[in-house]
């Protein structure tokens with residue numbers, strides 16, 4: 001795995017945008033998995049600017065959300081559907097997101113993952129990392145072969161989304177996620193982490209044992225992962 005430590009969140013966004021734009025230039029019809037969360041927002045701002053200025057042309061890519069909440073409407077503020085609408089303003093061939101109001105979410109997310117596989121899987125998957133070590137919504141306890149599924153969200157993860165749902169009681173209790181197995185099928189993976197509050201989990205994910213309790217540690221088994229960290233998120237690393 002490659003680890004790049006950059007001075008701050010703005011530098012992480014620019015470096016990630018460089019990698020994504022290079023991947024899209026090499027394969028204009030690439031399948032991209034893109035995350036939600038606060039961490040990638042500067043990246044999306046950078047990509048919006050570069051696409052508007054003609055420095056990057058993602059207009060032929062297919063973008064896939066990697067997770068979504070259950071039991072919400074597509075119009076509910078705080079859903080990933082709304083997040084992508086708000087932050088991804090560059091033109092793409094299509095942007096797919098699981099339907100948060102699917103009546104059979106388990107079937108729905110399995111069909112969603114199957115459609116990605118039939119389309120050749122993800123060429124490039126960008127991930128954030130939750131404070132529980134989750135990637136997409138694969139919470140602690142997620143095995144290496146965990147499939148796309150409905151998962152109960154931890155209190156920590158629900159708390160992290162409280163503000164965007166108008167309080168913790170508004171945050172859905174469950175999410176739908178691509179599984180660890182689906183994410184590891186991506187050809188290339190980029191993980192973004194910024195801020196000192198991620199330092200301990202970054203160390204566990206990169207240097208700790210590979211185990212279900214730290215879902216991001218499964219990334220150690222992938223042949224092409226680049227970690228893009230700011231100095232604060234990297235401060236606990238010893239390697």
Ligand code: GLP
Pocket residue numbers: 035036037038039040067127128129130131134135136137157
């Ligand atoms: C959410 C998403 C993840 C994301 C994580 C980190 O729960 N499901 O895909 O990586 O939170 O979010 P943040 O970047 O805000 O720390």
